[in-house]
Amino acid sequence: MxxxxxxxLHPALVRAMAGVIAAxxxxxxxxxxxxxxxxxxxxxxLMERATLIRxxxxxxxxxxxxxxxxxxxxxLPAAGRDGxxxxxxxPVNQFIAAxxxxxxxxxxxxxxxxxxxxxxxxxxRPFIHQDQQRALATIGGWxxxxxxxxxxxxxxxxxxxxxxxxxxxxxxxxxxxxIPILTALMDDPEDYVRRSVANSLNDIAKDxxxxxxxxxxxxxxxxxxxxxxxxKHASRTLLKKGHARALANFGFGAAAALECSLLLxxxxxxxxxxxxxxxxxxxxxxxxxxxxxDYAIHHVKADGSLSPKVFKWKTVTLAAGEDxxxxxxxxxxxxxxxxxYPGEHRIVILINGVETxxxxxxxxxxxxx
Numbered sequence: 001m002x003x004x005x006x007x008x009l010h011p012a013l014v015r016a017m018a019g020v021i022a023a024x025x026x027x028x029x030x031x032x033x034x035x036x037x038x039x040x041x042x043x044x045x046l047m048e049r050a051t052l053i054r055x056x057x058x059x060x061x062x063x064x065x066x067x068x069x070x071x072x073x074x075x076l077p078a079a080g081r082d083g084x085x086x087x088x089x090x091p092v093n094q095f096i097a098a099x100x101x102x103x104x105x106x107x108x109x110x111x112x113x114x115x116x117x118x119x120x121x122x123x124x125r126p127f128i129h130q131d132q133q134r135a136l137a138t139i140g141g142w143x144x145x146x147x148x149x150x151x152x153x154x155x156x157x158x159x160x161x162x163x164x165x166x167x168x169x170x171x172x173x174x175x176x177x178x179i180p181i182l183t184a185l186m187d188d189p190e191d192y193v194r195r196s197v198a199n200s201l202n203d204i205a206k207d208x209x210x211x212x213x214x215x216x217x218x219x220x221x222x223x224x225x226x227x228x229x230x231x232k233h234a235s236r237t238l239l240k241k242g243h244a245r246a247l248a249n250f251g252f253g254a255a256a257a258l259e260c261s262l263l264l265x266x267x268x269x270x271x272x273x274x275x276x277x278x279x280x281x282x283x284x285x286x287x288x289x290x291x292x293x294d295y296a297i298h299h300v301k302a303d304g305s306l307s308p309k310v311f312k313w314k315t316v317t318l319a320a321g322e323d324x325x326x327x328x329x330x331x332x333x334x335x336x337x338x339x340x341y342p343g344e345h346r347i348v349i350l351i352n353g354v355e356t357x358x359x360x361x362x363x364x365x366x367x368x369x
Contacts, residue, residue, distance in 0.1 A: 008087045009049040011038045017053070017088050021061075024074040033060040047164075053091035054098070061095070065103045069110050072096075077117055085117040093123035101130055108138050116149040121157040122165050128158065132170050136177055143184040148193055154181050155196040161203040175204045179215070186219065187227055194230045201234035209238055213245040220249055240294060240310040242353020252292045252315075252352045257285035262349060262357040263325075269332055271340055271365050278327035279349055279357060283318035290317045291351050297330065298346035299338065300363070306346060309338075332363060340365075 014037045018030035037056035041049055061068040072092060077083035084092060092114065100107025108127060111120035128135040142154040156162065158178045160171040171178060178200070185197050205212040216231045223231065231249070232239075238246035247253070263278035275297075283289050293313045298306040311330070318324055330347075332340065342365050349357040 006044065006046040006049060008046060009041070009053065009090070011041060013088060014038050014041075014053060014056075017084060020082065020084050020088075021071065021075050025071045028071070029060050033057070036060070050091045050094055054094040057091060057095045058099070065099050066106060068099065069096075069103070069106055073110055073113060076113060083117070087118070089114055089118035090122070093118075093120055097123045097126040101126060104131065104134060105138070108135070112142065112145075112150055112153070115153045116147055119149075119156070120153055121159075121162060124153065124157040125162070125166050125168060128168055128171070129166065132168075132177065136181075140181050143181050148188070148190040151185060151188060151190070152193045152196050155185050155193065155200050159196075159200045159203050161206065172207055175208060175211070183219075186230060187224070191226075194226065195233070198230045198233035202237050205235070205237050209241075209243050210245070213238060213243055213249065216246065216249045236312075239292065239353070240312075242350065244353070247292065247353055250292075251290050253290075255289060255291060255352050255354065255356070257283065258289065258291070258318075258351065258356070259284055260349060260351060260356040262347070262359045263327070264347070264359045264361065267359065267361040269361055269363050271342075271363060272333050274329040274331045274333075275347070275361055276327070276329050277347060277359075278325060281316075281318060281324045281326070283320055283322050286320050288317055288319050291315065292353070293326065294350040295328075295330075296348045296350060298348065300341045300343040300345055302339075302341060304343065308348070310350065 015034055018034045021033070022028045022030040033056050036059055037053040039052070041052060044052060061071060072084070075084045077085055093111070096107050096110055100110070104127060108124065111123045114120050114123070124135070124139065128139070136158070139154050139158060142150045145151050158168070158171065158181060160168050160175055182197050182200055185193055188194050188197070201212055201215065212234065216235055220228065220231050235246045235249065239250075259282040261280045263280060265276055269275045279293070281291070292315050294310055295313055296308045296310045298308045301307050313328065314326065316324060316326070340363065342363055344360050344362050346358060346360050348355050
């Protein structure tokens with residue numbers, strides 16, 4: 001079994017934090033910090049542990065934010081010197097976000113300094129929420145920073161729907177203020193940064209599909225292989241949903257004169273095994289066709305209704321009159337993000353975003369013993 005995420009924050013890490021801070025600020029009460037930050041920690045989940053440690057920082061660092069910020073800045077790693085790093089900095093993010101809102105510029109500077117050693121994507125969001133225009137004026141400048149962690153922070157920290165983080169409702173409603181940041185970073189030399197840009201655009205696509213499809217169209221002509229990958233990754237939600245302009249951006253028009261039949265040799269599946277299926281295609285038209293083939297499994301829910309989940313499959317190009325057979329096995333096994341229920345499920349084949357063939361299969365659970 002993998003180690004639980006909550007164990008990323010643990011008593012030994014707290015003691016190490018205390019030692020680092022006390023070495024930079026002799027007046028810091030490391031023993032009290034450790035006692036407060038570990039009291040009941042074993043029963044808490046990851047973010048609850050981070051909040052516990054943050055509250056211990058509240059109690060032991062100076063109440064004056066500039067003084068506390070000076071200590072935290074001195075506690076970061078420097079040349080030839082260890083410091084606060086990795087998961088130690090998750091509660092530090094929370095501390096800065098809570099205590100630094102009244103000292104906007106100093107707090108953002110500290111978060112910028114912190115991000116090469118962990119990430120400040122959680123910490124900068126309350127500043128964007130409080131004063132978006134002022135925060136983005138600073139964060140936008142980070143897109144040209146020499147440090148790739150700082151450049152990534154400009155993209156990742158401004159994502160409207162960043163997982164695990166507070167949502168930014170103003171940017172969900174109107175993402176136009178961050179489009180210049182994403183444009184500036186689109187051809188960043190670091191894949192780490194480009195992936196963040198793609199994920200931010202994909203966030204935006206969930207609320208503004210036409211805006212993202214138009215953005216892709218404006219930037220795909222003559223794109224490098226790296227930029228083209230970014231634009232396609234940014235379009236993944238739109239492509240799964242069959243958004244016409246998004247499909248057209250990558251050469252997938254409406255399929256015409258296409259014959260498709262589902263191959264379902266065994267419509268009964270035992271949980272823990274897999275569903276074998278395939279499709280037989282024939283391009284009955286007079287011109288080649290580029291086809292993006294996906295499929296959706298409509299899973300049975302606890303109440304007996306069906307819930308679809310789309311899976312990427314492959315792309316093919318069929319010449320006029322060409323026949324083609326594609327086969328696949330879809331695993332039906334335990335995963336942490338889904339609970340399976342027995343009953344009649346459905347599989348739907350999607351070609352260029354359009355439902356083209358479908359069939360049912362029955363999932364059964366193994367008997368105990």
